[in-house]
Amino acid sequence: MRKMLSLTALIGGLVAASTAQADITIGFVTSLSGPGSSIGIPYGRGIQAAMEYKNEVNGEKIKLIQLDDGSDPSAATRNARKLIEEEKVDLLIGTATAPSTIAMLAVATELKVPMIAVSPVIGQPNPADQWGISVPQPASLLVKVVADRMKRDAMKNIGYIGFSDAWGDLVYNGAKAVETEDGIKVLTNERYARVDTSVTGQILKVLAVRPDAVLIGGSGTQGALPLLALGERGFKGKTYGTVALVNPDFVRVGGKAAEGIQVSAGPVIVAEQLPDNHFAKKLALEFRAAFLKANNVPTTDGFSAYSFDGWKIFTSAAERALKTAKPGTVEFRKALRDEILSTKELSGVHAVYNFKPGAYHGVDERALVIVRLNNGAWTYEP
Amino acid sequence: MTADIAAILAIDGIATGAVYALVAIGTVLIFTVTRVIFIPFGDIAAFTALTLAALDAKQLPGTVGLVVVLACMACAMEVVSLARTGELRAVPKAVFGYLVLPLIVVGIVWLTMRFNPPMPVRLVLALLLIMPISPLLDRIVFRPIADASVLLLLTVSVALHFALVGLGLLFFGPEGVRTEPLTSMAIEIAGVHVSGQTVLILTAALVFSGLLFLFFDFTLIGKALRATALNRTGARLMGIRPARAGTIAYLLGSLMAGVSGILIAPVNTIFYDSGFLLGLKAFVGAIVGGMASYPGAALGAFGVGIIESFASFQSSTLKDVIVFSLLIPILLWRSFASQHSEEEVEE
């Protein structure tokens, strides 16, 4: 009896939710709350900037539906199913944390809807049944570019300290992967939680191995914590990190201790300092303008640009896919996937993208430049 | 591990422990007076840090909005419940206490902000702004169920924590803050470098627990609070209103949490959701004291800080597992140490 009531409620919800089909429907999931929100909110703003930049393909309007996953993979799964089964989206874009992204990708693959991941995805897809690609530079590449720089700087013994979460794992594994190639040795694997009050213990362990340089596998504001602790203990060596550190709060919080850190980052971070012939310069400035217009605040990080590049990849593939099929159909989704997976030399603000079946990532070393923090500002270090 | 490292870790642990101790003492205070295990205390500490950071950045802190919203809700609830019982004469007083007073605080902050106040004034403003929150929450959330079982109050308290985290994200945004250090001096004790901030944290912890002690022993309100903690019915018979005692306990507790928030803000980045682990670890300390003894709670909190510090050196990934697993033997010990009384669950 009561079960019937809840079923009636379900059916009621179903009638209310059946919406008119827009031309191209995009489902976008990001983390507006929970621990992933400091990355997820910029992703959300990035997609608004992208909509501002281009909101139709070949005259077909794009309808964007955005949902919050609260940094919870279960919610991301449900959102993905909701977007596909209820809103009949043609493409999924998401989300801020790696586990949620992997969870969404599993749904996209099962229900055969293409997905553009804006977080790094590890592993190898089955080329015959691949429905997703990932926009950001893989952690291995981020670390490899930094490692090349460490090599150039003649560093040998590296101490590592990073978050005790998926991101910390990615950077550490990336660092371990280049270890054999370059003669660089990663000697510690210390972790701290995003909400920790102190990393003294971990830093003491890092310093105990007398590293030439310390690699930071944190992100955002709290990425400054090890740098502050290193400064307090009088560490004189160099520090390195990845693009995840780049945001104004990191600079503000890190203050003097963060000075001189070198990170590998997408060129969009230092757009105005790039040489005029750089592939990302013009587009990056356009992106910044669109971002300001859509959100009324200037961009300050690299994350929002991933959403933007994802959008670029989608619109470019959609242009080609529209020639063979109509949006909202199975054929269109298949065509869209095929076109995304055959993206060639597409310039974004982070990278030049080349996708092919059998790999999630489609960027090369052009996607990264080294920037250094000088007097509170990121400077391009070719 | 060498003696040097052990000394550094110990000092670090004591500093962290001192922060936990302030929150733990507040938790015990509120529990004894109102029987509420106030999980959101850590959030109050985090909000203080975020408020201070906003004041430092010359922005109007999100706390202002929070206080205004809560004050309106609490006032409306109080007036309605007074109207229901026909005590209309008490309405002006209720409006003053629940609405006007918090608004005056907000007004003071708003006015003072225009004159670029110096650091000490900003500290006071941050504390002023944070103190009304818990008493208002008490009125809105806990007063209607003041007679419920400890377990129900605990469940409500946990739910309240989640609501506060959401509100924190709304009012303060997802980014963390770190305020400027209150002091940059440093001293050397037996060859170990101790930062001025650590000294300050310890001093503040001692001073504020000392003040609380004096308050309990030498003021009438303090004695009334103690009486309520020991025996609610008895206190009521002696003319002490438990609701009023609760409000005072929440105010005092907020002060402790606020101070800990101010102390921790320069040494650690504080996010809108940093309060949970802070509150829980303080809470582990409070349990060591059996949720009844202030020195016990403080000692327990120091213990947690030190264990955490050494655990982070031994195995940084399993640090929190170690701290929380430790709670179980502590609980067992407390449970057997305290005389069992049949606790009847409501039917």
Next chain:
Amino acid sequence: MTLQQIRLVIAAAIACLVAAPFVLNPFSITLLNYIGIYALAAIGLALLTGVGGIVSFGQAAFVGVAAYSTAWVTAVNGYSPWLGLVLAVVLTCSIAAILGFVTLRLGGHFLSLSTVAWGLAIAFLFGNIDGLGQHNGISGIPPISIGPLALVESRQIYFLIWAIVVAVLFVCYNLLDSRIGRAMRALRGGNTLVESLGISAFQTKLATFVIAAFLGSLSGWLYAHLGRFVSPGPFEAAMGIEYLMMAMVGGAGSILGGVVGAAIVTLLKNSVQDYLPLIAKGASGQLEIVAFSALFILFLQRARQGIVPFLAGFLPDLKQSRPQAATALPRREQPPPGTLLLKVSDAQRRFGGLVAVNNVSFDVRSGEILGLIGPNGAGKTTMFNLLTGALRANSGEIAFAGRSITRDQQFHIARAGISRTFQHVKLRPRMTLLDNVLLGTYSRTKTGLLAGALRLNQAEEASARYEALRQLERVGLGDKPFELAGNLPLGNQRVLEIARALAADPTLLVLDEPAAGLRRQEKLKLAELLRSLRADHLTILLVEHDMEFVMSLVDRIVVLDFGSKLCEGEPAAIRSDARVQEAYLGGVA
């Protein structure tokens, strides 16, 4: 409502469930799948929290242990999901058993706090154990296969999920209506009563705890194979609270409440996500959790008992048939009248410096009614607690039927044949008269957990029900066996307690101030009842304040004063004893 009608409703509900995938759109099925999975965990909590009175914040950790076990077995090692189920259940239940063994002796909120602690600790472990995919989680978990059919699509796994939910509902209802289930239902409200019926409160709690974890493990297993991906996030503290929320919203005391609560919370979340952006544009993500927590707090403030019990109040009462005559339960061999039954020698109990019972000795002989009297503070209640095992003697010896019970636990003493009643009536007011008396038959029956859950116990159950009805009739309450115990007047509640004690077929009946608070008429009826019990050769020890009541009833009296025995003898002798008069001067007399 008759049983027939209920069966009809159940059949209709199941038919709706079966039809759902053919009628509803795919996303509704997805939602139903999640509802089913959450419902399993919530039913476990409903049992633990609502029935057993143990508030646990750690259910999500059990779900996680199971999800990770099966993920490890299938995705990492490539074995079948069914093997994953075995490991999931075994591991989860073992962890629950160990945790329960350590923590279930904790009292009240300490126990709940410990669930917060281990819940957090286990959740932190998932991301930090090597080989479990760390914080990225484990992907590529295969779907469950039944024979050649792999349950890939939502629609396919839907049937498995809801088949399990329905089966669990049936089994849980059976369980609660069985011997062990009644003991579980009695847990809520304190240990003393439970132990006095010969039930080990600790073992019963442990069983409830493991069952809750078992249901959590089913939920985790299904979760892993539905999403085919696990990561630490969904098993953290926040989810533990959400399960609790589901159980409490649905109605913590009700099994169906778990399902209803899971449905309400899941659907509400879904519609909050749909409608909140319309109200508060831009801030919806942040407001979701606020709106949700606020609703939960409001719910706890206004409607603590939950939805299902609230709705059930509107349904017509279930018409139950009176228990039919059945084989009698085996009876204890009663000692011949006049033999020494209870021997108290030099019993002493101190509380700090106060000696509450000081070297008291007396005997109780089979077939008599012995009164234990004394003014306020004489140590009567302490003596009573020593006899029933609620307190331990510091020195001295208490022997029952020739065996020392000085160090025995309460429930052992109860099983040995001493049944008691309470000065402050301890009944389960929301259970029927019959169920309350059935609690008394616990020590005379044997049905285990599994047999009860699968209804393999019908013969013994029928005997127990008949016995309970007989005892109700014996004390004069046989006319309304399905009335709720809480609706009885105090006098009848005391009589009900006696019926419950009699259902245990005791050798010695110990009554703690049975006349307290009764009106004169009720006292006379009570005395009449006790006399009739003596006529049936039952031995009774009476601790009483009311001299008139005692004098007219008992065979012998022991008088306590200031913790020591003052004198002992027949009522007439005691009445004229000068020391007794002095002790009672200004007292009740």
